[in-house]
Amino acid sequence: MDYAKKIAKNALFLGISQIGNKIITAIVIIFLARYFGVNSFGIYSTAVAFAVLLQPLADLGMTQVLHRDLSR
Numbered sequence: 001m002d003y004a005k006k007i008a009k010n011a012l013f014l015g016i017s018q019i020g021n022k023i024i025t026a027i028v029i030i031f032l033a034r035y036f037g038v039n040s041f042g043i044y045s046t047a048v049a050f051a052v053l054l055q056p057l058a059d060l061g062m063t064q065v066l067h068r069d070l071s072r
Contacts, residue, residue: 033041 032044036044
């Protein structure tokens with residue numbers, strides 16, 4: 001039963017952290033949109049979208065290698 005409690009606690013903390021991350025991200029985006037204005041925020045959004053699209057190329061499978069090595 002000890003493992004089940006550990007798994008449940010870790011899952012709860014992971015869920016809370018992901019919800020908190022989404023809320024903080026939404027607040028930051030709202031503040032950035034108000035600060036930059038329409039045109040500048042559009043340029044910023046385009047740059048961020050382009051960076052997110054290229055992120056898998058930068059990773060090049062290193063996440064799987066890292067997970068495998070950390071689990072050993």
